[in-house]
Each structure stands twice: as C-alpha cells, then as structure tokens.
Amino acid sequence: MKILVCISNVPDTTSKINFTEGDTKFDSSGVQFVINPNDEFGLTRAMWFKEKQGATVHVATVGLNTAEPTMRKALAIGADEAIRVDMEPTNGLSVATQLAKLIKEDSYDLIIAGRESIDYNGGMVPGILAAQLNYNFVNTCIGLEIDGNKVTATREIDGGKETLSTKLPLIVGGQKGLVEESDLRIPNMRGIMMARQKKLNVVAPVEANTGSSDLAFEKPAPKGAVKLVEANNLSELVDLLHNEAKVI
Amino acid sequence: MSVLVYTESENGKFKKNAFEVASYGFMLAQELKTVAIAIAFNVENPEELGNFGISKVLNIKDANLTNFNANAYAEAVSQAIAQENSKNIIISSSTDTKYMAGILAGKLNAGYCPNVVAAPLNTEPLTLKRTVFSNKGFATTSIDTDIGIIGVSSNAFGINENKTQTEVLEFNPNIEGSDLGVSSVSIDKVTGKATIADADIVVSGGRGLKGPENWSLIEDLAEVLGAATACSKPVSDLGWRPHSEHVGQTGKPVSSNLYIAIGISGAIQHLAGVNSSKVKLVINTDPDAPFFKAADYGVVGDAFEVVPELIEKLKEFKAQNA
Numbered sequence: 001m002k003i004l005v006c007i008s009n010v011p012d013t014t015s016k017i018n019f020t021e022g023d024t025k026f027d028s029s030g031v032q033f034v035i036n037p038n039d040e041f042g043l044t045r046a047m048w049f050k051e052k053q054g055a056t057v058h059v060a061t062v063g064l065n066t067a068e069p070t071m072r073k074a075l076a077i078g079a080d081e082a083i084r085v086d087m088e089p090t091n092g093l094s095v096a097t098q099l100a101k102l103i104k105e106d107s108y109d110l111i112i113a114g115r116e117s118i119d120y121n122g123g124m125v126p127g128i129l130a131a132q133l134n135y136n137f138v139n140t141c142i143g144l145e146i147d148g149n150k151v152t153a154t155r156e157i158d159g160g161k162e163t164l165s166t167k168l169p170l171i172v173g174g175q176k177g178l179v180e181e182s183d184l185r186i187p188n189m190r191g192i193m194m195a196r197q198k199k200l201n202v203v204a205p206v207e208a209n210t211g212s213s214d215l216a217f218e219k220p221a222p223k224g225a226v227k228l229v230e231a232n233n234l235s236e237l238v239d240l241l242h243n244e245a246k247v248i
Numbered sequence: 249m250s251v252l253v254y255t256e257s258e259n260g261k262f263k264k265n266a267f268e269v270a271s272y273g274f275m276l277a278q279e280l281k282t283v284a285i286a287i288a289f290n291v292e293n294p295e296e297l298g299n300f301g302i303s304k305v306l307n308i309k310d311a312n313l314t315n316f317n318a319n320a321y322a323e324a325v326s327q328a329i330a331q332e333n334s335k336n337i338i339i340s341s342s343t344d345t346k347y348m349a350g351i352l353a354g355k356l357n358a359g360y361c362p363n364v365v366a367a368p369l370n371t372e373p374l375t376l377k378r379t380v381f382s383n384k385g386f387a388t389t390s391i392d393t394d395i396g397i398i399g400v401s402s403n404a405f406g407i408n409e410n411k412t413q414t415e416v417l418e419f420n421p422n423i424e425g426s427d428l429g430v431s432s433v434s435i436d437k438v439t440g441k442a443t444i445a446d447a448d449i450v451v452s453g454g455r456g457l458k459g460p461e462n463w464s465l466i467e468d469l470a471e472v473l474g475a476a477t478a479c480s481k482p483v484s485d486l487g488w489r490p491h492s493e494h495v496g497q498t499g500k501p502v503s504s505n506l507y508i509a510i511g512i513s514g515a516i517q518h519l520a521g522v523n524s525s526k527v528k529l530v531i532n533t534d535p536d537a538p539f540f541k542a543a544d545y546g547v548v549g550d551a552f553e554v555v556p557e558l559i560e561k562l563k564e565f566k567a568q569n570a
C-alpha cells in the first residue's frame with residue numbers, strides 16, 4: 001500500500017495573528033510553523049500502517065521553501081520521502097490541483113489529508129481532490145481500518161458517529177480520533193538524523209484555476225470588559241442573560 | 249441565472265440552518281435581481297421555505313436519498329445547478345454539508361468560500377467576509393470562478409422572514425447506477441438532544457470539574473436550558489467525555505448564541521474554536537483565568553456551588569416565564 005499524507009504548514013496554535021502589507025498578508029514574522037494538527041493525526045495513523053502493514057509513506061506539501069523544516073519534521077517522524085510543490089498556497093482549488101497531479105503520477109492507494117487547515121480553515125482540499133480524481137472520500141475521519149482494498153472508516157457526525165465501508169483508492173479528511181493525542185510522536189534524535197538522508201523532492205507547479213482570492217484581512221474588534229456577577233447574586237445573572245443579552 | 253440554496257433536513261423536517269441559508273440566498277438573489285431556488289431531500293413541508301424568500305423548491309422524493317451520502321448529494325445538487333443555471337450556491341456549515349462542499353467544488357471547478365459571516369461586500373466580483381485563523385481574524389475574499397459556493401457560518405447571518413409565493417416541484421436527479429463509493433454501515437447518534445452544531449446554547453465543562461462523575465452538573469444545567477453539552481480538549485483526552493464533545497481549534501467549532509464555560513481556563517486553542525459564539529458566560533474559581541478576558545459575563549466562584557444554585561434560579565425563571 002502506498003500512502004500519501006498531505007501536509008499543510010501552519011502557524012502554531014499559540015501564535016498571535018497579525019496582518020501586514022496594508023492588511024493584505026498574514027504577518028509570519030516571529031511565528032513558529034508546524035504540521036497542521038489534523039494532518040499530524042493522519043501522519044501518525046500512516047506510520048501505524050507502515051509498521052503493521054508494510055505501507056510506504058510519502059508526505060507532500062504545496063508551499064515555498066519556508067515549509068521545508070515542517071517537511072523534515074514529517075520525515076523525522078518516519079515518512080519515507082517528501083515532495084514539495086514549489087508554489088505559494090493561496091487557495092484550496094489550486095492546491096488540490098497540484099496534489100491531484102502528484103497522486104495521478106504516483107498512483108497512491110490512500111491519501112490522508114486533514115479535515116481542515118487551522119490557518120485559512122478552508123476544509124476543501126480533500127473533497128476537491130476526491131472529485132478531481134474520482135476516488136472514494138471519507139471526511140472528519142476518526143477511525144480507519146484497511147484489509148486488502150476493503151476499508152472500514154468511522155466519521156464524526158453532528159451528535160455522534162457513522163461507520164462506513166468503502167474501498168481503496170481512498171481519500172481521507174482526518175482529525176483527532178484517527179489516533180489519540182497520546183499516540184502522537186515527537187521526532188527523536190535518530191529520526192532527525194535519518195531524515196537528513198531522506199529525499200525531499202521539489203517539483204514545479206502546474207497551471208491551475210484559482211477558486212478564490214483573499215483581498216484583505218482584519219482582526220476582530222477588541223472585546224469590552226466582562227461583567228462580573230457575585231456568586232451569591234445569581235438572580236441578577238439570570239436577569240442579565242434574559243433582559244440584556246436576550247439569550248434565554 | 250439563479251441562486252441555489254442547499255437545505256438540510258432530518259426525518260422529513262428542515263433543520264434550523266435550512267432557514268438561515270434560505271435567508272442568505274434570498275438576500276443575495278435580491279441584490280443580483282434574480283430568484284432564490286432551493287433543493288430539499290424528502291421534506292414533508294417544502295413550501296415552508298416560502299417564509300424565507302424561496303420562490304421555487306426542488307424537492308427530491310427518493311427513498312435511496314433519505315440518508316446523507318456525500319457523493320450522491322453532491323451529484324444531485326450539481327444536477328440542480330445545471331438545470332437552474334445557478335451561479336451562486338448557498339450552503340451551511342454543518343459537518344455533513346462541509347463533507348459535501350469540497351466534492352461539489354471539485355465537480356464544478358468552483359471557488360468555495362466557507363465560514364462566511366455577513367452579506368456580500370460586493371457582487372461583481374462576489375466578495376465575502378469570512379473568518380480565518382480559527383476566528384482570530386477575518387478575510388475579505390473574492391470568488392474568481394463563474395460558479396461560486398458560499399458556506400454560511402451557523403448563527404452568523406440569522407433567519408429573516410420574507411413571505412414569498414413558492415412553487416414546489418418534484419426533482420428526480422439521476423443518481424442511479426453511479427457508484428457512490430462509500431456506504432453507511434451504522435449510525436451511532438444521540439437522539440432527542442441538542443447537538444453542538446445546532447444548539448442555541450452550549451454548556452461546556454473543563455478540567456475544573458475534577459472528574460467524569462461530576463458531569464451531572466453540566467448535564468443538568470444543559471437540560472434546563474435545552475442546551476448541548478461540550479467539553480475542553482483535555483477532558484476528552486482523559487476519556488471523561490466522548491471526543492465528539494471536544495470543542496476548540498482542533499475540535500468542533502461552536503457558534504451558539506450563548507456559550508457557558510465552566511471550569512475551563514480559556515487557553516488560546518479553546519477560545520479560537522468558541523469565540524464566534526455571541527455571548528459567553530464563564531464560571532471559574534480563578535479571577536485571573538484568561539477566559540474572563542474573552543467573556544461577556546462572569547462568575548468568580550466554585551462550580552460545585554455556583555452551578556446548582558444557577559440551575560435553581562433558572563428553574564424559578566422558567567416557572568415564572570412559562
């Protein structure tokens with residue numbers, strides 16, 4: 001089984017978000033970039049398939065060379081090879097088109113992406129890939145078992161979960177649950193050393209449609225001060241929620 | 249030209265978000281001087297959408313399409329788009345809809361703008377305001393393709409009544425024979441309880457509650473309010489609550505009218521996922537808990553004392569206002 005894990009290089013969850021160039025660009029100065037958390041769960045599940053079922057695991061990103069430390073980290077965690085499509089990722093449609101080309105050329109059986117990138121929260125790349133490639137697709141995936149080309153997957157739904165059956169080739173939009181938080185791996189010294197020997201191929205982008213463009217950004221308006229209510233005066237709280245906030 | 253609204257339903261009834269997307273679709277259709285058409289799946293009273301400005305409902309009656317299947321639904325919607333020559337597709341932000349949205353965008357080669365929180369800023373090109381960076385920012389985004397998909401954030405735009413003459417037509421998409429690829433084996437779902445995605449009020453508990461045995465506090469409060477229950481990430485990682493209740497940047501997003509956080513410190517990743525809720529109430533023993541900075545109302549106090557008392561007060565309030 002050949003697996004491709006699609007990795008989006010995103011600001012660490014603790015990052016302060018600022019914009020620059022007249023509020024037209026995300027300000028990446030001083031920001032630490034990491035593997036998108038949803039993709040990290042997917043990568044960890046892929047490592048399980050590698051270790052238990054002999055799968056080969058490649059990782060791919062569409063991004064500039066600033067994404068390479070993140071890809072090295074994925075190699076240090078245990079991926080066999082990395083691919084970077086040398087293009088600034090500005091929208092889901094063109095990113096998916098790049099990834100679809102890689103997938104067609106190298107006939108992967110399983111493509112693990114994330115439910116969404118935590119930066120632009122598009123939540124569209126895996127679905128677009130599925131449509132472009134005509135592959136099966138399970139989103140918000142929280143459980144994945146593969147036997148030959150038969151797949152049993154679990155997905156999160158509003159208010160519960162659904163078990164699905166499908167076949168390879170398959171695209172997954174993964175998230176926590178695919179593996180547990182405690183299963184995530186921190187690269188060790190040996191992994192980091194080995195990652196240096198592994199291939200990080202850089203390929204040129206193909207022409208692709210742009211689905212949308214971000215023209216400008218802004219930050220939310222600062223919040224007013226909290227209204228504190230004494231713990232022994234909860235009738236007042238109920239009154240405020242009813243008459244002032246009008247939420248009950 | 250027309251605006252097509254994709255509506256969600258359950259057991260033959262529209263979900264609340266169907267009226268939100270219908271309201272958005274009508275508003276956009278007015279700006280574009282065209283009509284808003286809706287597609288519905290096995291709904292008993294499709295004409296209800298006439299209250300929200302929809303002038304035509306394509307209602308599918310097909311037992312094979314009773315349960316959501318992302319491929320089948322995306323196919324049905326794209327056939328409706330072709331039939332009605334729709335250029336703008338309005339969809340919700342539910343888990344199922346987001347599953348279908350990417351497939352639809354890929355099929356149509358369309359720009360998709362999710363998490364939209366306001367009416368379009370411009371229609372030529374279509375320009376939208378959406379949240380990015382998990383509610384830590386907003387982007388102004390234009391759609392660059394002929395057909396555009398607009399994902400409306402829940403609870404952001406609201407439901408607006410606009411009584412309109414509505415015709416209901418039966419719609420029979422041709423799905424038969426197409427390989428759906430993915431089939432449902434079983435669904436494991438709490439019924440009769442508000443879900444985090446739909447609820448007006450969400451009551452959420454954190455590590456401050458000390459253990460799963462204390463969750464009746466959260467559940468009892470949720471019950472008086474008709475609210476959904478949620479939790480912080482460590483609570484689900486510790487196995488105190490199911491993962492499906494984990495909210496925040498890496499969990500489910502919350503955009504309810506009222507979010508009540510009990511024993512939750514307000515870490516940046518938690519706030520990122522819940523900040524788009526309209527009103528936030530925080531109950532925490534620590535006056536310096538970061539959540540108070542993001543809250544509208546706060547009680548500094550012990551959840552084990554405050555919550556039972558609050559439940560009593562709410563019961564009294566309900567009795568008086570019944």
Ligand SMILES: Cc1cc2nc3c(=O)[nH]c(=O)nc-3n(C[C@H](O)[C@H](O)[C@H](O)COP(=O)(O)OP(=O)(O)OC[C@H]3O[C@@H](n4cnc5c(N)ncnc54)[C@H](O)[C@@H]3O)c2cc1C
Nearest residue numbers: 454455456480481496497498511512513515517533534551
């Ligand atoms: C990559 C990454 C992603 C993450 N994603 C998420 C996410 O999506 N969602 C999320 O929630 N977290 C997320 N986190 C974790 C986050 O950083 C915090 O660790 C977590 O939110 C803390 O949970 P908590 O507030 O329940 O617990 P704590 O931080 O331990 O806070 C407990 C609070 O309870 C209060 N308390 C104690 N006793 C009482 C009492 N008797 N009555 C009232 N209050 C009391 C305390 O004062 C304290 O403020 C993420 C972390 C990382 C690194």
Ligand SMILES: Nc1ncnc2c1ncn2[C@@H]1O[C@H](COP(=O)(O)O)[C@@H](O)[C@H]1O
Nearest residue numbers: 061062089113114116117122123124125
């Ligand atoms: N630039 C990118 N390079 C590689 N994979 C990506 C990229 N952007 C998004 N993805 C994948 O698609 C998933 C969903 O991303 P998005 O549609 O951007 O929210 C991510 O979790 C990744 O797996």
